[in-house]
Amino acid sequence: MFLFLTAFLSSEGRSIDTFFVQAAQSEYLLEDYLYVLARPKDAQLDLQTIRLPEWQERFVLYRERTLGLDPDSTYWGQIAIDSDEPALRQFQDWLLFTGNANYTTAYFLQGARVDSFLTGDYQRYRDRSILHLQYKDRLPFNVQLDGPLTVVLRLRSDNNKTPSFHGLRLVDRDFYHNWDYIKRTIRDWSFMGLLLAIILLHLAFFLIARDRPFLYHSLFLFGVGIYLLDHFGIMSDLYVIRDFPMLRQFLVYFSLGLIDIAYIQFVRSFFDLRTVLPFWDRLLRWLVVLRLVLLVGLEVFYWYTFDEHFADDFSAYFAGPLYLFMLLFIGYQSLFRRRLYRTGVFLVVGTLFFIVAVLLFSTSFLTFGNNQTVLTRTGLLFVLGEMFIFTTGLGFRFKNLVREKREAQRLKDLNEFQTRLYTNLTHEFRTPLTVIQGMADELSDYLPDDNAKSREEVDIIKRNGDKLLNLVNRLL
Structure with missing residues (x-):
């Protein structure tokens, strides 16, 4: 029993292996080098606490877990990244895919420097004060590996969504x-x-x-x-x-x-x-x-x-x-x-x-x-x-x-043509009829009163001219 307990504690307290970047690639899979720590949601844990030796001993390899992650728990994971090749220590415009959760907080620890990032799926919330947490499940990875880099991830889920570290990887471009x-x-x-x-x-x-x-x-x-x-x-x-x-x-x-x-x-x-x-x-x-x-x-x-x-x-x-x-x-x-x-x-x-x-x-x-x-x-x-x-x-x-x-x-052109035609016809008919009537009036003024026959002929001309002019007015 003592030997079994010793073996169990030694397996729980193993040192964290480091992922070494040894060749230039467009994608690095990190799941096999990820260590996780499961704690209930109500546990008051922070980055400083889990970095303590007694908590570091409780981390186990993610791939060795036989049980799935619980949607009612908050999970901590960490992975160490380093490179022995100077040409492979620069990561510019890379992306770190962190897994799947409502909220993921990522910490980059390198020496005394700590950078924090927030990521997570977009969810419905009534509290507008936490909108800044709503990011996608990937974050920019712009790092110069001057020494070992430790990435600490804190996954938390709501609405019975099961968190997952599946897909943890580094890629040099986004999925699209x-x-x-x-x-x-x-x-x-x-x-x-x-x-x-x-x-x-x-x-x-x-x-x-x-x-x-x-x-x-x-x-x-x-x-x-x-x-x-x-x-x-x-x-x-x-x-x-x-x-x-x-x-x-x-x-x-x-x-x-x-x-x-x-x-x-x-x-x-x-x-x-x-x-x-x-x-x-x-x-x-x-x-x-x-x-x-x-x-x-x-x-x-x-x-x-x-x-x-x-x-x-x-x-x-x-x-x-x-x-x-x-x-x-x-x-x-x-x-x-x-x-x-x-x-x-x-x-x-x-x-x-x-x-x-x-x-x-x-x-x-x-x-x-x-x-x-x-x-x-x-x-x-x-x-x-x-x-x-x-x-x-x-x-x-x-x-x-x-x-x-x-x-x-x-139809408009036809109407305009008809209007122009009628206008011309009016001019051609009315002008001579008006001239004839005018000449008949002048003749009637110069004819002597005893010339009854001539006056009768002039009256016929005036009467016929009036009839023709009225007819033209009615037609046009």
């Missing part, structure tokens, strides 16, 4: 620069490139033709693009969002509001409802105002409460009835009442595609692995279909508008 990640996401980025191209094409048509549906559809697609950046997990790595992670959800809610508002405005301008259906146009205008008020209210509510669950549900509860109503409205007015353009069928089909895409994206959050990938890819196909269907509808609508403008211009 990794070729394997690029190969996995090349379709996503190809889709984003196509989306950007269509947005720019619509903006160009708007600037050339001043046709507002192109502008509203480009804004609609812009909102979709912002949302997909978050769906692909890229938004948190944007420069501003990376430094202020709480802005991510504000941008997501802004994109959802932009999608709804731009879609309603797109339908209004596509059918020119102000002229065709003024009542429905006023109703949709009030829907735009309501959505704008809800957007501002939702942003303010989230700023004060950080209740992401309620904000997401509220956005979904508004968007669902909205698109169902718009689908029924466009379908009824276009297909049954025939009061809108025949191109309304494109909006009906495109809206159906968009609704299916939203359902697929929402379902993909509830699945994992291959099922999630299949749902996401299928959702992208439906978004792609919506883009091309709406764009095709805009093309047919623009073609009809051009034909109507040409017809209107033809």
